[in-house]
Amino acid sequence: MKIGILGFGSMGKTHAYCIKNLPFFFGSSFDVQVLGVCTRNLANAENAAKAYDLGFYTDNEDDIIYNSEIDAVDICTPNIYHYETAKKAILAGKHVYCEKPLAVNYAQARELSDLARERGVKCQMVFNNRFMSPIMRAKEIINEGKVGRVLSFSVKYLHSSALDTEKKAGWKQDKDICGGGVLFDLGSHAVDLIYHLCGELESVIGKSQIAYPLRTGVGGQPWETNADEAFYMIATLKGGGVGTFEISKITTGANDDLVLEIHGDKGSIKFDLMDPNFLYFYDASAQGGNLGGYCGYTKIECVNRYPAPGGIFPGIKAPIGWLRGHLGSYYSFVDSVENNKKPMPDFESGAYVQLILERAYESARLGKELKV
Numbered sequence: 395m396k397i398g399i400l401g402f403g404s405m406g407k408t409h410a411y412c413i414k415n416l417p418f419f420f421g422s423s424f425d426v427q428v429l430g431v432c433t434r435n436l437a438n439a440e441n442a443a444k445a446y447d448l449g450f451y452t453d454n455e456d457d458i459i460y461n462s463e464i465d466a467v468d469i470c471t472p473n474i475y476h477y478e479t480a481k482k483a484i485l486a487g488k489h490v491y492c493e494k495p496l497a498v499n500y501a502q503a504r505e506l507s508d509l510a511r512e513r514g515v516k517c518q519m520v521f522n523n524r525f526m527s528p529i530m531r532a533k534e535i536i537n538e539g540k541v542g543r544v545l546s547f548s549v550k551y552l553h554s555s556a557l558d559t560e561k562k563a564g565w566k567q568d569k570d571i572c573g574g575g576v577l578f579d580l581g582s583h584a585v586d587l588i589y590h591l592c593g594e595l596e597s598v599i600g601k602s603q604i605a606y607p608l609r610t611g612v613g614g615q616p617w618e619t620n621a622d623e624a625f626y627m628i629a630t631l632k633g634g635g636v637g638t639f640e641i642s643k644i645t646t647g648a649n650d651d652l653v654l655e656i657h658g659d660k661g662s663i664k665f666d667l668m669d670p671n672f673l674y675f676y677d678a679s680a681q682g683g684n685l686g687g688y689c690g691y692t693k694i695e696c697v698n699r700y701p702a703p704g705g706i707f708p709g710i711k712a713p714i715g716w717l718r719g720h721l722g723s724y725y726s727f728v729d730s731v732e733n734n735k736k737p738m739p740d741f742e743s744g745a746y747v748q749l750i751l752e753r754a755y756e757s758a759r760l761g762k763e764l765k766v
């Protein structure tokens with residue numbers, strides 16, 4: 395399968411990393427390759443293609459979309475471009491992998507979905523949170539009927555990135571390019587998770603907030619934003635349950651704080667993206683007792699557990715993020731060689747650890763406490 399990537403900002407790079415690393419995580423039964431990359435700025439495309447071995451580079455998306463060797467188009471551009479690009483790609487017979495939100499209005503999204511079905515090409519959204527193992531486990535538990543009828547839910551998706559008004563505004567704060575503010579950006583993930591886990595919505599009541607209308611424009615000049623910085627919503631599920639969404643980029647102290655709770659008449663689940671190794675499940679049928687019995691949330695260890703063939707690497711004991719530690723370690727080594735720095739941790743640290751190990755064995759053998 396040959397893929398062309400359109401847009402190479404944070405998500406283009408993320409997708410390229412995923413494509414390149416698929417064999418490590420899923421085995422080598424697929425042969426997937428990036429054949430070309432396109433960005434608005436040709437020099438950026440060239441840099442990306444050369445740095446990450448992404449084949450040819452261009453600043454014209456048609457070079458990707460109409461390339462007969464390319465099977466699939468991966469759309470990582472700002473939201474307003476998704477519709478035109480996806481439409482062209484589908485009509486050209488390409489499969490499409492598209493970042494969220496699919497488009498900037500329902501009519502466009504509906505048209506793309508219908509077109510994909512008519513043309514028989516595979517078109518997938520990037521709602522990546524569905525693939526966090528606790529969310530996959532939550533879906534299983536819900537499907538088993540262990541949560542029962544959903545009575546209420548709450549989702550918070552909180553960032554702090556829009557608190558700094560000195561920071562130059564990006565396209566995500568310009569409605570002409572993003573099409574919608576934080577509700578599009580973070581809210582699309584939150585809405586998708588509730589749809590995925592609880593089904594369709596019956597009604598919504600929303601309220602948007604712009605707390606800092608005056609910001610710093612791209613050129614450093616004062617600039618007024620027109621895209622919501624926070625959005626609040628009460629929603630009713632088709633099944634009758636009622637829940638709340640709090641979506642914000644003006645939350646002091648937040649990182650990537652996606653916190654989800656679903657409460658049913660038989661059980662509840664809780665998930666926190668910043669605590670991604672675990673799903674919390676409350677089974678209302680568990681026996682209580684004077685001292686609590688067996689009631690209470692169970693912390694389910696979803697730690698890197700994925701269905702085959704996805705669970706082979708890095709293994710079910712390695713916490714989510716373990717690989718990042720290895721990447722950081724390797725970078726440190728390469729940096730020490732390339733830039734003549736002291737390696738960290740160096741062999742001196744290794745030797746010290748060795749000393750302690752040896753003393754520990756010695757202490758065990760002698761059955762007494764030893765000084766180091």
Ligand SMILES: NC(=O)c1ccc[n+]([C@@H]2O[C@H](COP(=O)([O-])OP(=O)(O)OC[C@H]3O[C@@H](n4cnc5c(N)ncnc54)[C@H](O)[C@@H]3O)[C@@H](O)[C@H]2O)c1
Pocket residue numbers: 400401402403404405406432433434435438469470471472473475493494495520521522565571579
């Ligand atoms: N699924 C996720 O976790 C996730 C996270 C962040 C962003 N996204 C989505 O991915 C898409 C891309 O977001 P990103 O954060 O990678 O953006 P980015 O600003 O980092 O990169 C955008 C890319 O598109 C190109 N581009 C084309 N026209 C542009 C224009 N007019 N203005 C700015 N850039 C333009 C740029 O050259 C750049 O290569 C968006 O739809 C966004 O909603 C998804």
